[in-house]
Amino acid sequence: MAKTRQQKEENLKILQEKFSRAKSVVFADYRGMTMKQLSDLRDKLRDQDAEFSVTKNTLLERATQGTFDGPTATLFAYDDEISPIKLLVKAIKDAGIGKVKSGMLGTDILDEIKVNQLASLPTKDELRAKTVGVLIAPLQGMVGVLQANLRNLVYALSEIQKAKGGV
8 A cells, every 4th residue: 555645754754853863873785684683683773772674765865865775774873873883783794694885973974884894893881991991900000009018017027926936
């Protein structure tokens, strides 16, 4: 059954709203992936506050003023810009089929190479952990030095006690 003009306009508004909310967007060719693979990917992405949906090219072209060839699935990342892209690229590599076409990070247009480079970057949580590790390392060293002085004092007192015939 054909959609009415009003339904098409509503779908376009919904798609434009998704683009405006998303911090990053990736367009991918999903051909060859099974429904189970797509469903598993969607579930994983949903946990990352992201959405992966198949969208008609004509609708995408109207929403983005771009052109698309072949079937296109769109990844919308709403929270973390990188983690969902990593999941998508990993799923495509694991399946051995499909490919990333292009993407957007904020207002920047990304080609396939740049999207794959983004997928190799650490996530926000990984970067936070590294930052905390870098910040805490000097403190751990200082604690170790202060503990060494106390430990040496205890050893010295213990040796004095033994020398004087104590147990």
